[in-house]
Structures are given as C-alpha cells and as structure tokens.
Amino acid sequence: MSAVIDSHGHAHGPARGLMRWVLTTNHKDIGTMYLVFSFAMFLFGGSMAMVIRAELFQPGLQIVQPEFFNQMTTMHGLVMVFGAVMPAFVGLANWMIPLMIGAPDMALPRMNNFSFWLLPAAFGLLASTLFMEGGGPNFGWTFYAPLSTTYAPESVTFFIFAVHLMGISSIMGAINVIATVLNLRAPGLTLMQMPLFVWTWLITAFLLIAVMPVLAGVVTMMLMDIHFGTSFFSAAGGGDPVLFQHVFWFFGHPEVYIMILPAFGAVSAIIPTFSRKPLFGYTSMVYATGAIAFLSFIVWAHHMFTVGIPLTGELFFMYATMLIAVPTGVKVFNWASTMWRGSLSFEAPMLFAVAFVILFTIGGFSGLMLAIAPADFQYHDTYFVVAHFHYVLVPGAIFGIFASAYYWLPKWTGHMYDETLAKLHFWLSFVGMNLAFFPMHFVGLAGMPRRIPDYNLMFANFNMVSSIGAFLFGATQLLFLFIVIKCVRGGPVAAAKPWDGAHGLEWTVPSPAPYHTFQTPPEVDERSRLH
Amino acid sequence: MSRHPRLWLGATLWLATLPAQANWAVNMSPGATEVSRSVFDLHMTIFWICVVIGVVVFGAMFWSMLMHRRSQGQQPAQFHEHTWVEILWTIVPFVILVLMAVPATRTLIDIYDNSESDLDIQITGYQWKWHYKYLGQDVEFFSNLATPRTQIDNQAPKDEHYLLEVDNPLVVPVGAKVRFLVTAADVIHSWWVPALAVKKDAIPGFVNEAWTRIEQPGIYRGQCTELCGKDHGFMPVVVEAKSAEDYAAWLAERKAVALAEKELTGKEWTFDELMARGEQAYQTNCAACHQPTGEGMPPVFPALKGSAIATGPKEGHLAIVLNGKPGTAMAAFGKQLSEVDLAAIITFERNAWGNKVGDLVTPQDIAAFKQAQE
Numbered sequence: 001m002s003a004v005i006d007s008h009g010h011a012h013g014p015a016r017g018l019m020r021w022v023l024t025t026n027h028k029d030i031g032t033m034y035l036v037f038s039f040a041m042f043l044f045g046g047s048m049a050m051v052i053r054a055e056l057f058q059p060g061l062q063i064v065q066p067e068f069f070n071q072m073t074t075m076h077g078l079v080m081v082f083g084a085v086m087p088a089f090v091g092l093a094n095w096m097i098p099l100m101i102g103a104p105d106m107a108l109p110r111m112n113n114f115s116f117w118l119l120p121a122a123f124g125l126l127a128s129t130l131f132m133e134g135g136g137p138n139f140g141w142t143f144y145a146p147l148s149t150t151y152a153p154e155s156v157t158f159f160i161f162a163v164h165l166m167g168i169s170s171i172m173g174a175i176n177v178i179a180t181v182l183n184l185r186a187p188g189l190t191l192m193q194m195p196l197f198v199w200t201w202l203i204t205a206f207l208l209i210a211v212m213p214v215l216a217g218v219v220t221m222m223l224m225d226i227h228f229g230t231s232f233f234s235a236a237g238g239g240d241p242v243l244f245q246h247v248f249w250f251f252g253h254p255e256v257y258i259m260i261l262p263a264f265g266a267v268s269a270i271i272p273t274f275s276r277k278p279l280f281g282y283t284s285m286v287y288a289t290g291a292i293a294f295l296s297f298i299v300w301a302h303h304m305f306t307v308g309i310p311l312t313g314e315l316f317f318m319y320a321t322m323l324i325a326v327p328t329g330v331k332v333f334n335w336a337s338t339m340w341r342g343s344l345s346f347e348a349p350m351l352f353a354v355a356f357v358i359l360f361t362i363g364g365f366s367g368l369m370l371a372i373a374p375a376d377f378q379y380h381d382t383y384f385v386v387a388h389f390h391y392v393l394v395p396g397a398i399f400g401i402f403a404s405a406y407y408w409l410p411k412w413t414g415h416m417y418d419e420t421l422a423k424l425h426f427w428l429s430f431v432g433m434n435l436a437f438f439p440m441h442f443v444g445l446a447g448m449p450r451r452i453p454d455y456n457l458m459f460a461n462f463n464m465v466s467s468i469g470a471f472l473f474g475a476t477q478l479l480f481l482f483i484v485i486k487c488v489r490g491g492p493v494a495a496a497k498p499w500d501g502a503h504g505l506e507w508t509v510p511s512p513a514p515y516h517t518f519q520t521p522p523e524v525d526e527r528s529r530l531h
Numbered sequence: 532m533s534r535h536p537r538l539w540l541g542a543t544l545w546l547a548t549l550p551a552q553a554n555w556a557v558n559m560s561p562g563a564t565e566v567s568r569s570v571f572d573l574h575m576t577i578f579w580i581c582v583v584i585g586v587v588v589f590g591a592m593f594w595s596m597l598m599h600r601r602s603q604g605q606q607p608a609q610f611h612e613h614t615w616v617e618i619l620w621t622i623v624p625f626v627i628l629v630l631m632a633v634p635a636t637r638t639l640i641d642i643y644d645n646s647e648s649d650l651d652i653q654i655t656g657y658q659w660k661w662h663y664k665y666l667g668q669d670v671e672f673f674s675n676l677a678t679p680r681t682q683i684d685n686q687a688p689k690d691e692h693y694l695l696e697v698d699n700p701l702v703v704p705v706g707a708k709v710r711f712l713v714t715a716a717d718v719i720h721s722w723w724v725p726a727l728a729v730k731k732d733a734i735p736g737f738v739n740e741a742w743t744r745i746e747q748p749g750i751y752r753g754q755c756t757e758l759c760g761k762d763h764g765f766m767p768v769v770v771e772a773k774s775a776e777d778y779a780a781w782l783a784e785r786k787a788v789a790l791a792e793k794e795l796t797g798k799e800w801t802f803d804e805l806m807a808r809g810e811q812a813y814q815t816n817c818a819a820c821h822q823p824t825g826e827g828m829p830p831v832f833p834a835l836k837g838s839a840i841a842t843g844p845k846e847g848h849l850a851i852v853l854n855g856k857p858g859t860a861m862a863a864f865g866k867q868l869s870e871v872d873l874a875a876i877i878t879f880e881r882n883a884w885g886n887k888v889g890d891l892v893t894p895q896d897i898a899a900f901k902q903a904q905e
Binding site: 059060061062066067070133134135138139140144146147150151153154234235236240241242275276277278279280281282283284306307308311314315318319322323325326329330332333336337338339340341342343344345346354357358361362365368369372373374375377378380381382442443445446447449450451452453454455456457458459460461462 | 585725
C-alpha cells in the first residue's frame with residue numbers, strides 16, 4: 001500500500017472541466033453535488049407546493065383539476081422527502097464527517113460517486129411520469145394499495161423503479177457513513193468523543209440500512225401485484241390492503257427520524273458554539289438518540305389507528321408512541337440548558353437553530369397529541385396532521401439544514417456569507433413558515449381532511465392565510481440561492497475558525513478546506529474538546 | 532356585472548353574511564355523543580399539558596435569549612451536566628405520560644365496545660359515494676354529493692353546506708346504539724363524522740366496526756378522510772338523527788319507495804322516458820369519470836362518445852356496465868343500481884352525444900341478462 005501513498009508533499013487539486021464532477025471520488029465534491037442537487041429538488045418540490053396552495057387559496061376549483069392536484073400532492077411529498085431532505089443530509093455528511101473525525105475522505109469513495117449519480121437518474125425517471133399518458137403518481141406519497149396498484153395510472157411502474165434507485169443510493173450512502181465512522185476516526189478519537197453530528201448520522205445510517213430494504217420490498221410487492229398476478233394487497237386473491245400499510249410504515253416511521261436525527265446533531269454543534277458554552281448532557285444526548293432510534297421501530301401502527309387494529313394493538317402502539325416524548329424531551333431540555341447562562345449571539349446559524357428547537361418542539365407537542373389514539377380518531381388524515389409533520393420537517397429538518405449551511409459555508413467557500421441578507425432570509429422564512437403551517441392546526445381541528453383540492457367555506461379564511469404564508473416562504477428561498485452564490489463568488493475572507501465559540505477538527509483546517517485534508521491523521525487526546 | 536344580476540346578488544348576499552359564518556373555526560367541537568365529549572376532553576387535556584410544558588421550556592429559552600447575551604457582556608458559565616436534573620427531567624415527563632394514558636385507555640376501551648347494538652348499518656365506500664344498507668330492514672341506498680357542479684366551478688355562489696351536502700343522508704334514530712359495519716368496494720375510504728368522533732377506514736374485502744349513540748336530533752356532517760382517487764374531496768358524509776317516531780316514519784316511507792322502485796321494472800318504458808331518466812342517473816353515477824360530455828378522460832377513463840362498446844351490440848354494453856372491468860376503475864354496477872336505472876343509463880349512453888344506435892334497453896332486458904348470467 002505504501003507505494004501508492006502520495007508522499008511528495010504538494011496538494012493535488014481537482015481535475016478540470018465537467019469530468020471532475022462526473023468522475024470525482026472526493027468527499028467534498030460529492031458533498032457539494034448532493035447539496036446542489038437537494039436544493040434543486042427543494043425548489044422543484046416547492047414549486048409544486050405553490051400550485052397546491054394556489055388552488056387552495058379559495059374554495060372552488062380555479063387553477064387545477066382534482067386529478068392533477070393529486071399528482072402535485074404526491075410528487076411534492078416524494079420530492080421533498082427523497083429528493084430534498086435526505087440528499088441534503090447526505091451532502092452534509094459527506095462534507096463534514098471526514099473533517100470532523102480527521103479522515104482523509106469517505107471510506108468507500110467510488111461507491112460514494114455511484115450513490116450520488118443514481119439520484120439524478122431516479123428523479124429524472126420520477127419527474128418524467130408527469131408527462132406520461134394518464135399522468136404521474138396520484139396516490140399520495142404514502143401510496144396506499146389498492147389505489148397505487150389496481151387503480152393506479154400506468155406510470156406507477158416508473159415510480160416503483162425510481163423508488164428502487166433512491167433506495168439503493170441511500171443504502172450505499174449509509175454503508176459509507178458507517179464504514180467511515182467506524183474505521184477512519186483519527187487515532188485517539190473515541191466514539192464518546194465524536195461530535196454529535198457524527199453520532200446522529202451513525203445512528204441514522206443504521207436506520208437507513210434497516211428500513212430502505214423494507215421500502216424496496218413493499219414497492220416490489222406492488223410491482224408483482226400489478227404485473228405478475230400476485231395478490232399481496234388484494235383481498236380477492238387472499239391478500240390484505242392493510243398489509244401494505246404495515247410494511248410501508250415499518251419503513252415510514254424510522255424514515256421520519258432519518259430526516260430529523262442529523263438535524264439534531266447539527267443543532268447540537270451550533271447552539272454550544274453561539275452560546276459559548278459546552279453542550280449540556282452530551283452523554284444523555286447520545287443515549288437519547290439511540291433510544292429514539294430504537295423506539296422508531298415499534299411505533300409504526302400509530303399511523304394506522306383507524307384501520308381497525310385490535311384494542312390491545314391500539315394500546316401498545318399508543319403507549320410506545322407516547323414514550324418517544326421522553327428521549328425527545330431530554331434533547332430539548334439539554335438544548336435549553338446549553339443556552340442557559342451562556343453568552344449568546346444570534347448569527348444566522350443560531351437564529352435557525354433556536355427556531356429549530358422551539359418550532360420542532362411545537363411539532364413534537366402535536367405529535368404527542370396524535371399519539372393519544374382516541375383523539376387521533378379526530379385528528380387522523382386531517383390538516384392537523386399536515387400541520388404536525390410540516391412543523392417537524394420544515395422548521396425541523398429544513399431549518400436544521402439552513403443552520404448547517406450558514407454554519408459551514410465559510411469552511412466550504414472560504415468567504416463569509418452576507419449576514420444581513422441571511423438574517424432577512426431567516427425572518428422571512430420564519431414568518432412565512434408559521435403563517436403557512438400554524439393555521440393548518442385550526443382547519444384540521446375544525447374538520448378539514450387532507451389531500452382535498454376544494455373545501456367548505458368554514459375553512460376559507462385560514463386557507464387563504466396559509467397560502468399567503470406559503471408564497472412568502474417559497475419566494476424567500478430564492479434569496480437563499482442568491483446568498484449562497486454571492487458567498488461562493490466572494491465576500492470577506494473567512495478564518496480557519498470563523499466562529500469564536502466553535503470546537504472541532506473541522507476548524508483546524510484552513511478555509512476554504514483544501515481539496516485534500518487530513519492525509520496525515522491529526523493528534524487527538526483524551527482532553528481534546530471536539531464538541 | 533349587469534349581465535349576471537343574480538350571480539352578483541348572490542355574491543353580495545354571501546359577502547354580507549361573512550361575519551356570521553364560522554370561517555375562522557379554530558378548534559374541534561365537543562360533538563353530539565358521550566364518546567365525542569370524552570375525546571374532546573382528552574384533546575383539551577393533552578393540549579393544556581403541552582401549553583404548560585411549552586411555557587416553561589420556551590420561557591427558559593427566551594430568558595436566556597434576553598438576559599444571557601454576549602452583547603451585554605455576559606460571561607458564559609461552563610457547566611455541562613447534572614445527573615439529578617437529568618434524571619428528574621426523564622422521570623417527570625414519564626409520570627405525566629402515565630397520567631395521560633389512563634383516561635385515554637378508558638375512552639379507547641369504550642370506543643371498542645361494539646356489543647349490544649340496537650341497529651346495524653352496513654356502510655360501503657365506493658369511488659366516490661357512500662352506500663348505506665340497513666341490515667334486516669330491506670332498505671339500502673347510495674348517498675352522493677349534492678353540491679351542483681356550477682358551485683364547484685365558481686359559476687354560482689357557494690351555499691353554507693358547500694361540499695358537505697348529499698342527496699340521501701344516512702338517517703338514524705336518537706338514543707339508539709347504532710353499529711356501523713364499514714367496508715369498501717374498490718379502494719380504501721374512511722368514514723368520518725367529527726361530531727360523532729367516529730372515523731373508520733373502509734377497506735375492500737374487510738369489515739370494520741364502529742358505533743355511536745346520538746343524543747339530539749340534528750344533521751351532522753363529515754367527509755371521506757382517506758385519499759381514494761380523483762374525487763376524494765367530493766364524497767361527503769351526512770348523518771341525520773331523528774326522534775324514534777320520525778325515524779320509524781322515514782323507514783316506512785323508504786320501504787314504500789323501494790317497493791315502488793321494484794314495480795317500475797315491470798312498467799312499459801318509452802324511449803323518451805328512458806332517455807330522461809338515463810340522463811339524470813348518468814350524471815349521478817357515471818359523469819364523474821366519463822364526464823357529462825361523454826368524452827371521458829383518456830386513457831384512464833375512456834370516452835363513451837363514439838366508443839365501440841356504446842355503439843356496438845347490446846350484450847357487450849350490458850356486460851361492461853353490469854360486471855365492470857376488473858383491474859380498472861370501472862365498477863360492476865349490476866349490484867349497485869336498480870334495473871330501471873341500468874336500462875335508462877345504457878339507453879342514454881347509446882343515444883346521447885351523437886351516439887345513434889336507436890335501440891332501447893328495457894328493465895326486462897337487464898333482468899333477463901342477469902338471469903342468463905346466473
């Protein structure tokens with residue numbers, strides 16, 4: 001091996017031209033591609049949300065017909081979950097995990113390249129269904145059978161293959177994270193010294209490996225039902241439509257933690273930095289993350305309280321779901337205690353991180369309400385649920401991603417971003433997002449079902465407010481694009497450690513991080529504070 | 532505006548009543564049954580628990596944000612763990628959850644007690660309507676959206692019960708324990724009436740149970756809550772609770788109507804009568820997919836105008852309407868509709884929108900076709 005180790009002392013830069021990006025095995029390049037791709041998907045999925053909100057601006061059908069409306073809700077969900085949020089976190093993992101643990105790259109660089117390039121193929125396939133005869137997927141992002149099998153448009157087969165590609169990509173990404181974290185840590189860096197972002201991603205990667213094959217299984221069963229005469233989900237042939245939901249949610253519930261745990265990790269780095277105070281309860285944070293991950297496997301049927309599961313099943317899933325509040329509470333209390341008696345300043349990453357804690361907790365509260373099975377009979381499949389999961393995903397996952405982006409942009413680009421514009425981005429997003437999603441609690445409780453293109457007049461006013469908020473939130477994201485481009489092109493030079501309160505190995509390399517870092521592992525000892 | 536004086540008047544009237552309408556509805560209603568009230572109480576209890584926890588946690592955060600700022604020269608403390616505090620904030624939430632689980636369990640057990648009903652009604656979800664069958668009573672009917680298309684397309688002002696009104700509501704007696712046997716004929720639907728706190732998925736091939744006991748006569752409205760395709764938003768549920776006497780009278784009337792309907796099969800129908808009835812029945816049962824123009828929405832919902840089946844031999848046309856087409860959204864209407872309606876619809880389809888087969892399908896033809904199949 002020693003023969004191939006580069007020992008002649010100068011750094012190798014990237015290849016030139018387009019092929020740099022096509023063939024790259026560099027974790028920074030691949031991280032960048034993931035982040036750019038995910039932002040493109042964020043705008044694509046967001047534009048579909050704009051269509052949805054425009055149609056719901058007023059009662060009556062104005063802009064689109066119900067069949068197209070259903071394609072919009074379905075594609076919005078799929079694109080945001082699989083195209084925007086998940087790849088964004090993989091991008092952050094690619095960029096930051098090697099830098100945080102002192103590794104020269106990800107453990108499996110070629111697979112890394114492949115897992116990224118599967119994504120444009122998957123989403124190209126998915127987006128092409130919109131132009132097919134009969135339209136794209138119109139059965140909701142949860143694609144319940146038999147609406148997604150017997151009654152689906154013909155494009156469903158393309159949807160199935162797109163999901164397969166996304167799944168393969170995610171599994172390879174997860175394997176890469178696990179291999180990197182377990183094998184490439186700098187000498188002396190113990191597991192319990194790792195930054196929480198690395199910890200949460202390690203646990204997320206195990207969740208991914210556990211559940212993505214289940215998703216692949218369920219879409220394969222659909223494929224068999226549609227084309228090969230099986231009856232997994234058809235009672236007429238001895239199957240059961242509810243089986244679909246059990247299998248789907250066995251994937252789906254851990255999936256929601258896949259989309260939030262890395263954000264927990266990033267926020268656990270950002271709040272201590274801008275509080276200038278160590279993270280409160282590091283050990284309990286690690287164990288709480290593990291507990292949440294474990295519980296996520298035994299609560300899936302709380303998405304199915306109304307399908308007619310027996311009383312004992314109902315009780316089990318209600319109790320197990322309520323239990324999740326305990327470790328989640330521990331995390332929130334820890335973040336609040338980290339801020340307590342700190343020395344706080346509110347740069348853009350901190351603004352997004354604090355909003356993350358408060359608004360994610362509101363989403364957690366509505367989650368706790370949804371866990372109460374008898375009350376869930378009233379909430380289930382109404383806008384209350386839409387409000388709930390948008391509160392955990394938008395100010396949760398997406399604010400977590402924005403906080404991370406602003407926090408690490410100086411490291412990525414070597415320039416400071418425009419703080420004034422970034423604060424404007426935060427406040428407009430904050431106002432728009434709350435205006436869009438808070439009223440959804442009200443219309444849901446008042447009885448408005450989700451996934452409907454038209455509604456009774458009693459829901460009219462809050463829907464109009466929601467739409468205005470959504471337009472504001474949507475338009476504001478173009479500002480983020482502008483801020484990032486501006487930061488990449490220039491700006492005040494960023495120091496190796498631009499945040500005075502920050503800790504961790506990523507701040508020991510120059511800004512922008514050189515193309516190759518930590519070719520010689522850094523020294524880490526017991527007393528080093530990396531988080 | 533002057534070209535549509537009535538529309539203008541309607542819009543003005545609607546605007547004038549705006550403040551009176553509950554357009555700002557913010558919360559669940561306590562509903563009309565004992566169960567719905569205990570669900571409402573659970574909802575409010577857990578809500579206030581969340582509010583209290585939120586005030587404490589967010590209060591501490593806002594205190595830090597206001598008082599512990601670097602701009603005020605605050606020096607950061609360096610504490611980073613405290614075993615007892617951490618144990619405390621694990622145990623306290625757990626205890627709160629246990630206290631919350633007790634009433635929730637009690638209500639859930641109550642909701643699951645489907646025994647000893649006074650009346651059983653089978654509810655079947657179809658794309659996109661509900662079918663109600665009073666078990667042992669020989670009364671059954673479909674319940675379709677009654678909101679006119681013009682209101683949905685914004686050509687007429689929307690009335691108060693826009694999208695929450697049906698042609699035939701489900702009628703139940705007050706004070707009786709009514710058990711619902713919920714199932715579906717095609718995809719999964721979900722039958723929900725908020726005021727009764729009953730939401731049960733209607734799953735093809737399986738039967739779910741639910742029950743209610745309504746205390747006051749009145750009209751209670753809800754909707755399908757499981758995405759079931761194109762017109763998911765257009766299949767409301769309306770339950771009308773009547774006093775025992777009124778209910779008995781309604782039931783007797785309904786039985787008489789059913790009997791009269793059966794006698795219609797034997798009647799001699801003229802072409803024009805069938806066409807008139809067929810147009811109406813077509814609008815209710817077929818137009819959602821095949822469209823009022825008969826042009827459908829290819830390729831999912833084929834056109835009937837000029838189609839090979841609708842202009843070909845009678846037998847083929849009867850077969851597809853009565854038996855449906857497996858693997859597609861085309862349902863088997865043979866068991867859903869009366870022989871008269873089937874005959875009228877098929878006659879209409881063969882002679883509308885420029886289809887000019889000229890023949891007429893009588894209810895007797897339908898009966899004979901059904902017999903031949905058996």
